[in-house]
Amino acid sequence: MAFYRITWNEKYDFATLHNWGCTFRCPYCSYKLRSGADGRPGFAEPKPAQFLTVDEQKECLRRIRPGKIYFMGGEPTVAKELDEMVAFAKLELGSETRLGHTNGSRLAVPHLDSANVGFKAWSEDLHWQITGRPKSLIYDNFSRAFDSGMQLAANMVFIPGLVGLDEMEGLLRYLSSMDRGIPFHIDGYIPIPGQPWQRPTDDEMAAAYQLAASYLDQVKFSHLTQQQALDLSARDDRFKVQIVAGV
Numbered sequence: 023m024a025f026y027r028i029t030w031n032e033k034y035d036f037a038t039l040h041n042w043g044c045t046f047r048c049p050y051c052s053y054k055l056r057s058g059a060d061g062r063p064g065f066a067e068p069k070p071a072q073f074l075t076v077d078e079q080k081e082c083l084r085r086i087r088p089g090k091i092y093f094m095g096g097e098p099t100v101a102k103e104l105d106e107m108v109a110f111a112k113l114e115l116g117s118e119t120r121l122g123h124t125n126g127s128r129l130a131v132p133h134l135d136s137a138n139v140g141f142k143a144w145s146e147d148l149h150w151q152i153t154g155r156p157k158s159l160i161y162d163n164f165s166r167a168f169d170s171g172m173q174l175a176a177n178m179v180f181i182p183g184l185v186g187l188d189e190m191e192g193l194l195r196y197l198s199s200m201d202r203g204i205p206f207h208i209d210g211y212i213p214i215p216g217q218p219w220q221r222p223t224d225d226e227m228a229a230a231y232q233l234a235a236s237y238l239d240q241v242k243f244s245h246l247t248q249q250q251a252l253d254l255s256a257r258d259d260r261f262k263v264q265i266v267a268g269v
């Protein structure tokens with residue numbers, strides 16, 4: 023697993039390195055929106071025809087010199103060159119370094135400034151059911167990263183009937199016990215073909231927001247349709263990017 027594409031948003035001065043692959047097997051993985059659901063759980067983005075070499079990645083980033091460099095895609099910490107590229111971004115380019123989205127499997131990355139962690143569930147059983155991995159792996163990593171001073175944000179996909187308010191409240195209690203100021207984003211579930219759950223209603227989203235805001239001070243949410251999720255750049259120009267390396 024490795025980075026296969028670099029995108030650049032000149033206006034907001036950030037580049038993103040995109041990894042292919044993930045260690046979890048969430049049935050509602052949003053990568054299936056583009057790739058098409060095949061009934062199997064987990065990451066389902068087709069494998070890229072080719073990957074970037076480390077030299078190609080560095081050459082591209084030296085050319086554009088972004089102020090912020092994000093690492094994303096499936097689960098970015100499974101990219102074998104991640105540590106080298108984070109160190110390069112921080113030490114040679116002086117850029118801010120961030121895991122733009124991570125499942126939290128590995129946060130102790132040297133020279134990493136910040137991470138946005140997607141929590142899947144609060145209950146141990148449901149965490150196993152969704153991810154195939156133990157809950158403690160993620161929560162312990164998050165606590166250690168918080169104690170180390172890393173800037174952290176958190177999010178959770180709200181799926182009435184699977185990951186409901188009770189699951190979210192457990193997570194919120196955990197986060198607020200560390201710091202009420204941790205930014206938290208509620209992702210309203212975007213229906214994935216072949217999966218049984220429904221998109222939350224407006225009332226359900228409002229209830230989730232109210233619950234989160236009673237624990238944390240910085241709460242946002244998204245409540246996208248499938249079509250909106252497939253064209254994020256139409257709603258937010260941070261998604262208007264150009265491919266500067268790779269496929």
Ligand code: SF4
Nearest residue numbers: 044046048051065096
């Ligand atoms: S952790 Fe994210 S990328 Fe990986 S399977 Fe789950 S939703 Fe998909």
